[in-house]
Amino acid sequence: MSETIIQVTDLTMGYDDVVLQQHASFEVFAGDVFAILGGSGCGKSTMLRYLVGLEQPLHGDIQIAGLGRPNLEVGRPPFGVMFQSGALFGSLTVGENVGLALEQWTDLPHDAIAAVVLAKLRLVGLQGTEDKFPSEISGGMKKRAAIARALALEPSLIFLDEPSAGLDPVSAVELDELILTMNRGLNLTVVIVTHELASIFKIANRCIMLDKQSKSIIARGDPRELRDTSQDPRVREFFNRQVHQS
């Protein structure tokens, strides 16, 4: 069994009086491409915000290897995050976006930072865009640039929120390939929030499925096995794109 990178125990998440998910427990192992699945509004993206420490659990615990509880106040984060919209800083060029964390957290000289930035952009297929502003590139390119930014500090763990949402099929497949390349080539553990079925089956080796109604995890394991063997009608509906029969 691989080393546990993330350990979530009895997590309850929500805001004010609203509970989105309760008693969620799962673990992510080193080298996983771990998908958090579920229908719209079930709390997938919120779960990701809890995992990276943007929100504090109402109850339960999250532990990340080498860090403990995710805490964004302690300094250089040991993981990278790609937000759904890319969240690139509009006032900075793509290159400056990628180099920002390197400027902040390393003592590399400018020419070395520029070299790393170019290499990261090449890695995600964005060579030649370093001087462009985010408003000058397409949605798919923004997502790739956001991945390059998340990879800047060589994290061993990366969180991706709906990376292929809103992309054309070719761009979505290219992004899937990129995620697999990063996972295998850079030995990167990937936690991905998505509901793109093609993407899930192609890249994820483990997953959990959240359910809005029961506010709990209703399935876990290999997504292909769940698709083929799960007896839970909610899981079957999700994987087989069926409409709920009541």
Place this chain on the structure above:
Amino acid sequence: MAEDDARISLEPQRLSMGRMSRIEVATSASARPQLILEGDIQFSQAAALWSSVRKRLKPVTRGETLNFDLSRVDSIDGGSMALLVHLRNELKLRGVRSDFVGATGSVQELVHLYRGDENPIRRKRRRPKKSLDEIGERTLAFFGGIREVFGFLGSMILAVLGLLREPHTGNWKEVPHLMERTGADAVPIVVLINFLVGFVMAFQGAVQLKQFGANIYVADLVGLSVTRELGPLMTAIIVCGRSGAAFAAELGTMKVSEELDALRTMGFGPVRYLVLPRTLALMLVLPLLTLLADLVAIGGGLVVGILTLDLSVSGYLSETRQVLSVWDVFSGLLKSVVFALAISIISCQQGFATTGGAEGVGRRTTSSVVAILFSLILIDATFTMFFYFFDL
């Protein structure tokens, strides 16, 4: 390693999960010179790796060979590999024969991933813009901006005509809410600032007028200046800062988040739906605020007259009534309507022209406030000249 003529050991560092980073850089002086790297090469030591390797590469000249021997590298991460590939590419571009040799397994995969097995492409240097190009571009942008404003004005006129034909299509329900936001909510700041304007003006005038025993003329000075010039202008400046900036930011955010496009696709004309209610609300509230400003500024002058010039309340007010005509007040209110139109058109136009996300919204908000202030002064000067030449 007996053939090594130099070796650098970088300070070992503790990595996460109990591992240690260990980097050794050595130059082999054998017949085929090589830069030998060994150990766990981690990004936490990238700066030291960069400087030590680069130092070794400096003396190498065109036509020589210097390969990077990675056969003793236990592990390397992406960032460190990116730096090594960059340094090797620098060598190749200098005419030095250089390759990564001896890499196996995951190290070889990383070499391939970061294209260390390809020939580097010389990047074209971007030609810096000449100052003449810069001047030309800015001039074109300036005239383009003016054309945009006139284009916007044209679409506003069309929207007004459309609204006159079909009054029921107007977004009337928004108007009271906007009047509250731009008018009622601005009352405290308008009152405070205009009271102080009247107060300060009376103080300044009092010092001079006292010398000639003309204390009572403070009322004339404050009354005329405030109703004809300062009341409308100061109030418009306040509304520009509050509502003009808010309109530009609000509409700019709607533009970049595609809400304006969504409105269009739903059959709403954004100008008719968003701009006309704002314009109407401002044109209704700005004269009211100006009237209030006139009153409180005269009140400010009155306080100074009573406290420092020994004037009576009735004497001060009677002098003010005598010196002011209805036209003095009305001309100020007329100005304020035109000011309202300018604030609304410029701020909404700037909001509609926003591109480029949050930064674009900030840029357009700033430029809308600057443009409005400039236009307010210009309009005020035009009115003053017009009134002067026609003896109004």
